[in-house]
Amino acid sequence: MIKLVQITRTGYGQHKISNIYLNPQHIIYMSEHEPLKQELMEGKINLGLDKNATFTRIKISEGDHLSEVVVVGDPATIESKIFSNHRKKVLKG
Numbered sequence: 788m789i790k791l792v793q794i795t796r797t798g799y800g801q802h803k804i805s806n807i808y809l810n811p812q813h814i815i816y817m818s819e820h821e822p823l824k825q826e827l828m829e830g831k832i833n834l835g836l837d838k839n840a841t842f843t844r845i846k847i848s849e850g851d852h853l854s855e856v857v858v859v860g861d862p863a864t865i866e867s868k869i870f871s872n873h874r875k876k877v878l879k880g
Contacts, residue, residue, distance in 0.1 A: 789869055791858040794823065794834075794842060802832045807856065811869045815846040815853065817862045 788808040796802055820842040826832050827840060841861040847854050858865060 791856075791860070791865065791868070793856050793858050794832075795857070802834055804834055804836075804859065807858070809845070809847070809856070813847045813849065814869070815848050817843050817845050817865060819862055820844040820857050823857060 788810055791807055791809055792804055793807045794802055794804050823832070823842040824840075827836060827842075828838060836859065840859055843858050843860055843862045843865050845856050845858060845865070847856065860868075
């Protein structure tokens with residue numbers, strides 16, 4: 788499992804961040820989430836994030852259906868976090 792920071796939109800058009808733990812074996816694909824980046828640059832997201840922050844959309848397989856989460860960080864950073872975590876487990880095993 789890897790720990791990531793998820794960003795979600797509340798019912799009132801606001802955003803919130805929370806920690807999530809994701810099983811990397813369930814990831815189907817990742818891509819940069821440009822709309823949130825644009826909202827951040829326009830000042831529509833007030834969570835104390837750096838204006839240069841990026842976001843990644845992650846598609847997850849949950850058995851017979853798919854879900855999607857958006858996390859803070861660019862796809863390359865998220866990928867390196869996944870592989871870094873995987874290597875640590877292999878070295879300990």
